[in-house]
Amino acid sequence: MKGIQDYYHDHFAQCYGCGRLNEHGHHLKTYWDGEHTITKFIPKEYHTAIPGFVYGGMLASVIDCHGTGSAALAFAKQQNIELCEHNAPRCVTASLQVKYLKPTPIDGEIEIKGTIAKINERKATIVAELYAGGNLCVTGEIVAVLVPDNFGE
Numbered sequence: 328m329k330g331i332q333d334y335y336h337d338h339f340a341q342c343y344g345c346g347r348l349n350e351h352g353h354h355l356k357t358y359w360d361g362e363h364t365i366t367k368f369i370p371k372e373y374h375t376a377i378p379g380f381v382y383g384g385m386l387a388s389v390i391d392c393h394g395t396g397s398a399a400l401a402f403a404k405q406q407n408i409e410l411c412e413h414n415a416p417r418c419v420t421a422s423l424q425v426k427y428l429k430p431t432p433i434d435g436e437i438e439i440k441g442t443i444a445k446i447n448e449r450k451a452t453i454v455a456e457l458y459a460g461g462n463l464c465v466t467g468e469i470v471a472v473l474v475p476d477n478f479g480e
């Protein structure tokens with residue numbers, strides 16, 4: 328299954344969380360599932376916080392890039408972009424909020440479900456729900472902004 332990350336331009340594909348060209352990164356893939364977006368991730372043992380449970384910063388990282396990926400999908404849909412090599416919109420995180428409801432078990436796949444809560448011409452708000460073993464463990468809210476031409480100046 329391809330994710331929006333497969334369609335980022337090479338110079339937008341270096342991110343530790345979601346860049347397909349970062350050899351040390353998570354290589355997340357985010358795609359539509361009906362009206363929602365999905366990202367899946369299998370934690371490694373070294374992502375431990377407390378034995379048996381995932382480190383919270385790691386979960387925030389996955390939610391972060393699920394948010395920017397979901398926003399990019401939403402902008403592509405809004406702008407009627409037919410995704411093909413290197414033409415995906417690219418977003419940066421303006422804001423990331425995370426709530427840890429329950430410890431997240433480390434042994435198994437994590438699924439993050441995204442809902443596009445708000446979108447205008449350059450900003451999207453994504454609500455994320457992170458599930459492990461079918462249980463809701465973490466929620467998040469990400470404000471993602473299309474990369475401005477003067478980014479980093």
Ligand SMILES: CCCCCCCCCCCCCCCC(=O)SCCNC(=O)CCNC(=O)[C@H](O)C(C)(C)COP(=O)(O)OP(=O)(O)OC[C@H]1O[C@@H](n2cnc3c(N)ncnc32)[C@H](O)[C@@H]1OP(=O)(O)O
Pocket residue numbers: 338339342344391392395417418419420421422447449450470472474475478479
């Ligand atoms: C050779 C090629 C080089 C390429 C080079 C680029 C590479 C790109 C790679 C991307 C890779 C991504 C990787 C994954 C996710 C990260 O890890 S990204 C890294 C972490 N994030 C950052 O570093 C972002 C740092 N912040 C910024 O650059 C700027 O503040 C931003 C976010 C671009 C916004 O700046 P701006 O466009 O000047 O802001 P502004 O016009 O005031 O705001 C735009 C909208 O966002 C809202 N907003 C702004 N900040 C916030 C906030 N903190 N909270 C809530 N709303 C906010 C504003 O209210 C406004 O909303 P509307 O008025 O449209 O309703």
